Amino acid sequence: MINRLTQMFAHFILLLGVLLMVIPIWLAFTSSTHDNVTLITEGMQWYPGPLFIENYDEVLNEKGGFSEEITATGMLINSFIMGLGIATLKVIISMMAAYSLVYFRFRLATPIFWFIFITLLVPLEVRIFPSYKIVSDIGLTNSYTGLVLPLVASATAVFFFRQFYKSVPDELLESAKLDGANSWRFFIDFLVPLSKTMIAAMFIFMFVFGYSQYLWPLLMTTDEKYWTVVMGMKLIYVELYEGVSLPRVGQRFAYIILSIIPPVLIVVLLQRWFIKGLIQTEK
């Protein structure tokens, strides 16, 4: 009896948490399907309205910006590219850095590791002006390379991969060596498949990190073609507000809902993989 009660209580708490997180998104979604008059006079709406297609179509395809070169679709694509680029490169670079730190016992490996680790304490914003200077000197402003490259080094990921590699038994390396694997093959054939779950986890984190960057793309892009969703969030508000007599609240909500989709997609897709990997690689 007591067991059942505690279980019910636990579920109640969990449900509460779920509602707390889902309700705002639901509200934003339902509100995004109403016309602006309703939203302004009656506030946010609990039930879906009739304007789903109209509102979303307007947000996705209306040209925005000062020179009207970018649509929300374009910004979504830009953000996706940025997030994907940052996550992929971050994972690759961190894996290689961790590999060299753990397996090639060169002098100063430990100090170098701690030096990398210290950079965890320095957020991007602190080094944003030097970074901007360098990127603009090389002429990478207004390019995907410029958006992605300065953000690809990650102390966090290096740290996690290093800890993981350290837990891989030495015999595995020795056995692979005797089987004729050189250091490159050991990395590709052993460490990469063994750290599948780790890669999936890191990829999720790093994608969300890259996707949600605001200040860096804001500084980097003067050309509207390279605007990202998070930047657009602010711009679309100002721009849409000035254009028309009524604030276009419905469209704004539609835009927010759209901006959530790519990270959710990545999490859902990789989470499956993540769990699959967890089940399979029992050592």
Place this chain on the structure above:
Amino acid sequence: MSFINLKNVVKVYPDGTQAILNSSLSIEKGELVVFVGPSGCGKSTLLRMIAGLEDVTEGEIDLDGNRINEIDPSERDIAMVFQNYALYPHMSVYNNIAYGLRSRGIKKLEIEAQVTNVSELLQIGDLLSKKPGQLSGGQRQRVAMGRAIARDPKVFLFDEPLSNLDAKLRVQVRLEIKKLQRKMGTTSIFVTHDQTEAMTLGDRLVVMNKGVMEQVGTPMEIYYHPKTKFVAEFIGTPSMNFITGSIKDKTFKASSFAVPAKYEDKDDVILGVRPEDISITKATTGVKCKVELIEKLGSSTVIYCVDMKENQLCVSTQSRASVEVGDTIHISTNNKALHFFDRETSKALTK
């Protein structure tokens, strides 16, 4: 020229620990040599040096006529079975076996044939699609063996491969390894701390202690003619009895008895007698002892007793001796099976 040659090999770790002291050894082609010794004696280090997993501090290791000190382990054509098997957890059994072949650029069809061959030999055909995590200890052991065999290397190295198996399986796998090695005729080195394993497997044994090769020889040589007290004590269960005394006028005198000894006069001598070379006499002529403990093993009975001068003695008899704890018995030794050691150097006395 022997197949594997160790010439004055020394291993000193960077922290100054001396793991191997000036060791030389020749191994003939097709031989199965067992390195045996207590833990920390350097046997695994020596094996790993041959594999190329540890650097050689001094000396030279030759394989098939070539110096291999500087050759990368992947180029040495040596296969090793590790204590924990070190199977690749993310690969199926098939790929575990095939990996070494693939990285040597062997054609796919040949690999398939070879893996099938090996899996039939080791009876692991139905496991090929499984992952190591789904296998039992014995099966993992077979896969590890299969991985070593598949490449048909110049040398097999076994680093205590049986220590993770239960006692019954260990005996079974031991026999299989022996048979397999005979069949394939591949030069092999086997490391173990278990002297029964060493005795049953090896064509020759290398008994090691504290980084020194104490004695190299066939199991029987080592058993019947141990060159040092350490070897005598380490090989054989129950362990050899040691009694201190001195030799005078071709007689060894201990505190409670005397036996003939055809050696020069010497103080500080240790007599070694194996428990099975001591027998219980019906007459009262032998050394009088009091029984302290009896171990009945079925095929033999081990009797622990003390003589009148508090020397501990262990007797092993085949017969079902009707002896009880607390009894007084008389024992005598087979005088041809006595071993004498110098107490200072621990070396066997020479005539």
